Amino acid sequence: MTVTALSAEFAVTTETVRRDLDQLAGERRLVRVHGGAVPPSTTEVEPDLDARRITNVEAKRRIARVAARLLPEDPRAAVMLDAGSTVGELVAHLSGRRGPVITHAPAIAQGALAHTDLEVHVLPGRVRPTTQAAVGAATVEAVRALHPGLVVLGCNGLDGTGFTTPDPDEAAVKAAMVRGAARRVMLADSSKAGARHLVTFATTEEIDTLVTDEDLPAELAAELEDAGIEVLRA
Template sequence: MLVAERHEKIVEVVNDKGSIRVSELSQLFGVTEETIRRDLERLETDGKLRRSHGGAVSVKTTEAEAPYTEREITNVKEKMEVATEAIAHVKVNDRIILDASTTAWYMAKRLPDMPLTVVTNSMKVAMELASREKIKVISVGGTLLSKSLSFVGPQAEQALESYYVNKAFVSCQGIHPERGLSDSNEMQALVKKKMIEMSETVYLLVDYSKYGVKAFSRIDSTEAVDYVITDSKTNTTQLEPFKDREITFIRANEGTVHL
């Protein structure tokens, strides 16, 4: 099979399955995993797919909410960096919001068992924190979105209005200097907006792949955010368009970025 033909078939398989691992592609096409990784790198450069931790994800999922199982294997290293940095900003007796993003779930997995109140619309986050004796978990109800294992809709938004927290940790699908924060799912975007409104200080959790992206549903303007926590792969060029905004960028393992 010619390289060009293999590339075409790889894109077809990824689009059909939504996501696939390198090992599966290696077996399917009878080539080494290193060859598949080079193929995926080239196809990502050409905009045909997105590489993920140990595999690839269809670019078609970027305009619709991707299943949690797909998001769990996308940019794992970068999300873990962001989550670890975010935890450093959580203090004893804080009242915080964690949204239904995979990055927030990584935060929940690593949060120490200390006196905290956590409000969330995520089943995954609530279940992760259920065994922590010192953390009080408040889960808002509403309409269950099976892809994200989260509650959304008017009930979730109304429930959030009952609370006021000092810190919110939310993510999104895109951050753009003009478009602001956006997400693929309209109902999810409305819940995130309400979370921002109910918080004294807002931390946006985004990795390098979210900059310049304009997703379907607008959440809020960049002015609604106090801090952006990002991964070490994010370069200064990506942050330059935001230098006139009153936002503090914090890069994992480095601290505050001075633009």
């Protein structure tokens, strides 16, 4: 179902349709895709970056503000940034840093270039249209050679066992990022809670901090904290 078709059928504006679809997506009653939405099903449907950028926007911005406090005190320290809409909100908080910012997401690199003192490094690979992130053997090899002080990641799903994503190529890059960094911070709004996708790229033992919103279920937060994860609510 497209935004245009729903607008015509119900005689409402496209802005109203988009707002209602975003709310339903947050309740996991449908999946937002570019130009509209699809019903949830047993088939993995991965929303594209444009769709995710307009979903749960305020929560993602609050999460990014809290995550900014976790950036290394040394402004020259290297930071690696995963792809994704929530991690993308962190880019606005890189002002004042002068060290390397490493990413496999061209959109995040472009945003980081606004901070002219940064050294922006873009990892090689094939760019997936859905997530606008580089993936593949060249990307994984490049990540494995790097050991930043901090990596900031996103995920599609999280539960008491770990963090998941639908695409194996994305998972391989994320897993390499997790294993190479000194500190691993995950950014995820509460809509990801309880979802388990095809591939686990990090167990709970491999993540140091989760920054989420106030709606993360208390039971899941306690389970993650018992596993050693610091849970920060924005």
